[in-house]
Amino acid sequence: MLAHVWGLMAHPNREWKQIQSERETVTHLYAHHVLLMAAVPVICAFIGTTTVGWSIGDSRTILLTPWDALGAGIAFYIAILAAVGLMGNVIYRLARRYSSHPDRRCCIIFAGYVATPMFMAGLIALYPLVWLCLLAGIIGLCYSAYLLYLGIPAFLGISHEEGFIVTGATLGIGVLVLEAMLAVTVLLWGYGARWLTGSV
Numbered sequence: 001m002l003a004h005v006w007g008l009m010a011h012p013n014r015e016w017k018q019i020q021s022e023r024e025t026v027t028h029l030y031a032h033h034v035l036l037m038a039a040v041p042v043i044c045a046f047i048g049t050t051t052v053g054w055s056i057g058d059s060r061t062i063l064l065t066p067w068d069a070l071g072a073g074i075a076f077y078i079a080i081l082a083a084v085g086l087m088g089n090v091i092y093r094l095a096r097r098y099s100s101h102p103d104r105r106c107c108i109i110f111a112g113y114v115a116t117p118m119f120m121a122g123l124i125a126l127y128p129l130v131w132l133c134l135l136a137g138i139i140g141l142c143y144s145a146y147l148l149y150l151g152i153p154a155f156l157g158i159s160h161e162e163g164f165i166v167t168g169a170t171l172g173i174g175v176l177v178l179e180a181m182l183a184v185t186v187l188l189w190g191y192g193a194r195w196l197t198g199s200v
Helices: 002-009 012-022 026-051 065-095 104-114 117-127 132-156 160-197
Strands: none
Touching: 002 012, 002 117, 012 132, 026 065, 026 104, 026 117, 065 104, 065 160, 104 132, 117 132, 132 160
16 A cells, blocks of 8 residues: 555546555555554654754754653644544545535545545654644645646546536635644654653
C-alpha cells in the first residue's frame, strides 16, 4: 500500500485511478496506509523533541524526556487519525449534493490519501525549528490541495466545475483543522507533555 505514496507524489492522476480500481475498505485504508503514515510525524517529533528540542524565537530550548514525549505523541497520533476521519466526513457532506453522490467510504479513503503530503511533511520534525516545520507544513498543504483538486474528478467522479466548490470548502475546513492541530501540537510537544504524564 505504501507504493501509493510514491505514485501520489510522482503521477497523481494515474495513481488516483489505480486507488479507485482497488475498491478498498476504510479498515484496509487505516491498516495499510493511515496508521503507518500518521506515525511519520509522531515518531519524527518524538525524536526531535527528545534529542534536539523545540526553540521558539530567542527563548530557551525545550527538551522533553522520552516519557514526557511519549504521552504527547500518543495524543498527537490519536488526533491525526481522528482528523482523517473528520475530513472524510466533511468531504462526504460537501460532495453528496452533487450529481455523482460518492459514498462515505470513498470520501474517507480519499481523505486518507489526500493527507499523504502532510504526513510526509512531518519528517521535518526531526529538527523541530518552528519556522522550518511551518514551511514544511505549508508545502505539504499545497501539495495536498493539488491532490484534492486532481482527485475530486478522478476518484470521486465530480466534475472540475462542481469540484472547485468542494475543493475550496474542503481546504478552508482543512486549514482550520490543521491550525487547531498545530496549536495543540505546540502545546503538547513544547509545554504540556509533563501535565499529560503527571510528572509535575
